[in-house]
Amino acid sequence: MDYTLLIVQMLNGLQLGLLLFLVASGLTLVFGILDFVNLAHGSIYMVGAFICASLTLWLGNFLLAVVIALPLTGAVGYAIEVLVARRLYDKDHLDHVLGTFGLILVLDTLAHMIWGPAGITVPLPAWLDGQVEIFDGAVIPTFRLLIIAVGLAVAGGLFWLVNYTKLGMLIRAGASNRTMVAALGVDIQTLFALVFALGAMLAGLAGMLIAPITTASIGMGGQIIITAFVVIIIGGIGSMKGAFIAALLVGVIDTMGRSFLDSGFALFMSRDAAETAAPAVSAMMIYILMAAILAFKPQGLFPPKVR
Template sequence: METSILFIQLLNGLQLGILLFLLSAGLTLTFGIMDFVNLAHGALYMLGAFFCATLTLYTGSFILAVLLAIPLTALAGFILEKLVVQHLYDRDHLDHVLATFGLILCIDTMVHIIWGPEGMAIPLPDFLNSQVELLPGIVFPTFRLLIIAIGLIAAAGLYILVNHTRLGMLIRAGASNRTMVGALGVDIRTLFSGVFALGAALAGLAGMLIAPITEASIGMGSDIIITTFVVIIIGGVGSMKGAFLAALIIGLIDTFGRSFLDDIFKLVMSSEAAETAAPAVSAMLIYILMAVILAFRPQGLFPPLTR
């Protein structure tokens, strides 16, 4: 019994980690290549979820909705980049933060106006809304397995992008300067728009994958963006490899903290005290982890070479 719970929580942690990776990958791209801090990344995650919810409603197929919503979120990212973000690359980080904070307010309110204050649930097709028996006595929701699979595929794609393309060279070098991008002989403005749209699509995909479990809601982006930041900080800002590993670490630690911390605490304190302390500590666990890691490595676990 004990080991089966452990195994299931391991998969849950993995699934959360994969989701966090999809989000932090987009941020890493925009930060690594354009040196741009995007607080509104969470808003794109939310947009992805709402696009998918509406499309599922109209098409009747979740799969089809995802396939349509990905380019749609990318387009939203592309438009945002053209309208606002593009004019901010030369500015300092404070301006990035303020303007994208303004974007969050706008996007949240627009979603409120268009979709209403209520969240939207996304029904899953039957073949996904089921459970599989992974090992004798251990069942796990099919859809969560799918999330893990899709996330790993995306990670593999990004691995190829980072390690085997010229664009990836920039990311690996942690290069955020235009001369180097220019030296590649590509049109910088188009490249930057494209990268931003790709990041948006990844965030949107994460939103679409989580929405059938939690439903699409306003504010879902603001909650997760900070956790994503913790991932990026721990991994080393601008590092794709760091983002991947840190996402998995955070996913696992958060999940295990929430499920097992009270049992662990009960070993050393009264059960009453444990029940008060455990939720507080588990809520702060990833931040404490971040603090400890930063105390020893201010640049995170895998900082890019030049930063």
């Protein structure tokens, strides 16, 4: 076994997991607290990427672009809550799915009109564009390290917000009994809109961080939203801790599966068969993981007790 490759791939898995966490954290808050299924959460991820891409090209500074794009994406989320989501909370899940699927089409088309059909490449500043040698022979792009650092910092910040601030207490209280929270004098509707905007900002941040690696493109949201749902289902819907652990689990297992499954299979089948089977199985790994976890814990790993 090549340990250098293993470690590099672990870091790649960690990076993917943290990006997934950024998307899943908002999704799990909104689903857990508002019981609202938001398929368009991935589109906000795309919107964040595009806004950041345009700003980067205009300002010539990626980090500054991210700083400006964050509140803009949050504002897009707030607008979506007020204009669309708020009207759907009382309806059932099918209506949420239909409504937010419509939103995906609208946002994709808007992106198409504003930014055109081709993806936008986001240039990185030189100091982020290089590579770092972590130890002998193990080289990892600097930018991926930045993603890991930002992901961990955001996770820490969210943990603090949810567990130790009054806003976090209200968010948890609202998840269990919104009528009572309102009867005690809290404007729960505005609170929910803020949560929604916060979730949008985090999804947008994930889009901004992935754009320099893959480009900002239409449809990028569709790829991540499915995985993000897998993450929150594994973690337990509404649980921030669950989303974090599940995101890392999914990120690492997915990355590891893609890089090592073929050599694993080759141990007990022919090289050709292994090379055919491995990609198919590795694409299924996270769903197999989800099924396995749900078989033992139908509510996910950390179902929040809200009732």
